[in-house]
Amino acid sequence: MTRLDLLAYPIVIDERVAAHVAAFVRERGRPRCIVLADRNVAARGAAIARALGRQTPVLDFALGERRKTLRTLEAVLGGLARTGADRATTLVGVGGGVAGDLFGFAAAVYMRGVAFINVATSLVAMVDAAIGGKTGVDLAAGKNLAGTFRDPVAVFCDLGALGTLPERYAREGLAELVKHGIIEGGDAFEALETLAPHPLHKWPWETVIAESMRVKAMYVNDDRLEVGAREVLNLGHTFGHAIERVSGYRISHGAAVSIGLRGAGLLALRSGRFSQAEHLRVLTLLTLLRLPLINPSSDIEGLLAAMAHDKKVRAGALRFVVPRTLGDVEYGVVATPRNVRAVLQRLHTPPGAAELR
Numbered sequence: 585m586t587r588l589d590l591l592a593y594p595i596v597i598d599e600r601v602a603a604h605v606a607a608f609v610r611e612r613g614r615p616r617c618i619v620l621a622d623r624n625v626a627a628r629g630a631a632i633a634r635a636l637g638r639q640t641p642v643l644d645f646a647l648g649e650r651r652k653t654l655r656t657l658e659a660v661l662g663g664l665a666r667t668g669a670d671r672a673t674t675l676v677g678v679g680g681g682v683a684g685d686l687f688g689f690a691a692a693v694y695m696r697g698v699a700f701i702n703v704a705t706s707l708v709a710m711v712d713a714a715i716g717g718k719t720g721v722d723l724a725a726g727k728n729l730a731g732t733f734r735d736p737v738a739v740f741c742d743l744g745a746l747g748t749l750p751e752r753y754a755r756e757g758l759a760e761l762v763k764h765g766i767i768e769g770g771d772a773f774e775a776l777e778t779l780a781p782h783p784l785h786k787w788p789w790e791t792v793i794a795e796s797m798r799v800k801a802m803y804v805n806d807d808r809l810e811v812g813a814r815e816v817l818n819l820g821h822t823f824g825h826a827i828e829r830v831s832g833y834r835i836s837h838g839a840a841v842s843i844g845l846r847g848a849g850l851l852a853l854r855s856g857r858f859s860q861a862e863h864l865r866v867l868t869l870l871t872l873l874r875l876p877l878i879n880p881s882s883d884i885e886g887l888l889a890a891m892a893h894d895k896k897v898r899a900g901a902l903r904f905v906v907p908r909t910l911g912d913v914e915y916g917v918v919a920t921p922r923n924v925r926a927v928l929q930r931l932h933t934p935p936g937a938a939e940l941r
């Protein structure tokens with residue numbers, strides 16, 4: 585068991601978390617809980633409800649990105665009202681990033697806000713979504729367009745759940761792990777290089793997740809509302825979001841971020857910030873993790889337009905997060921459209937000798 589006290593709320597990482605959740609609830613002296621679970625991990629939710637005792641209700645919902653909507657939110661809120669949730673009830677949300685965002689949002693607005701415990705069951709949720717306090721749902725106009733900043737009262741990473749997480753969703757989390765590795769550099773990046781050739785079920789997840797959470801927590805702590813330094817966590821995401829969007833979301837977020845990390849490296853190289861040797865280390869790591877480096881779209885103008893939509897554009901200038909070295913990442917770097925176009929063109933082709941020299 586690992587416990588991290590880096591934020592205003594505890595983070596507990598363990599193979600089984602039901603007993604830890606129950607102990608936390610007892611200590612807080614707010615025994616009335618309702619468990620909300622993603623249907624795919626309903627059994628993990630039921631185990632937590634049993635540990636909580638007192639016939640704790642479990643409400644489960646079919647989720648997934650397509651159901652991260654106001655409609656599902658309404659179903660959750662209706663379920664809470666019918667189950668008799670009141671202001672003193674603590675909601676325990678069990679599932680991946682979608683569950684955390686959606687149940688967290690429900691907790692933020694139900695009766696103007698009730699306490700929320702986030703139990704993360706996917707790699708994306710553990711290394712990224714569960715901490716930082718962002719909650720929300722998608723609108724027809726775009727992803728995560730409605731939501732709040734609201735912290736949970738505790739976060740539990742249910743490592744035992746990773747055993748049933750489909751591999752393609754596990755791979756989604758790897759791109760964010762690499763992102764945190766680049767930001768942190770040093771041993772954190774080297775550890776990923778050492779692990780990358782090994783199958784995922786052999787990885788020491790408790791340590792890997794704790795290290796990755798430490799990186800995110802450090803920035804979240806200093807800049808909760810994302811007005812400054814937290815922007816470094818968007819490394820690879822300005823290119824990534826555009827790639828996702830232009831693909832009509834056929835390219836997954838993790839794959840797009842992987843291509844975006846290559847893009848950030850290329851942009852850094854063009855401005856003399858990064859070394860080719862370190863860029864090569866990043867590309868090698870992504871490749872070992874079977875993450876893509878090439879954007880199938882050659883629609884450069886479409887990609888540029890998608891970036892202009894990105895929230896990180898301020899007053900018309902394209903701003904990027906770029907690495908200076910592994911372990912030193914700069915944000916708010918203004919890039920000329922000419923440089924960005926050149927990078928986008930390179931991203932459509934495999935890394936060539938010039939990029940890897």
Ligand SMILES: NC(=O)c1ccc[n+]([C@@H]2O[C@H](COP(=O)([O-])OP(=O)(O)OC[C@H]3O[C@@H](n4cnc5c(N)ncnc54)[C@H](O)[C@@H]3O)[C@@H](O)[C@H]2O)c1
Pocket residue numbers: 622623624625647648649652679680681682683685705706707708709712713714715716717718719728745746747748749750753756
């Ligand atoms: N709030 C934030 O800061 C933040 C950060 C990153 C991502 N996100 C959000 O997270 C979401 C992506 O997260 P995700 O990849 O966890 O998606 P997800 O929650 O949809 O989970 C992926 C799939 O795996 C299933 N699943 C989850 N855990 C499982 C387990 N242990 N065993 C079997 N199946 C399991 C889910 O039912 C789903 O079908 C996106 O909506 C994204 O916007 C939020």
Ligand SMILES: [Zn+2]
Pocket residue numbers: 760821837841
């Ligand atoms: Zn991301």
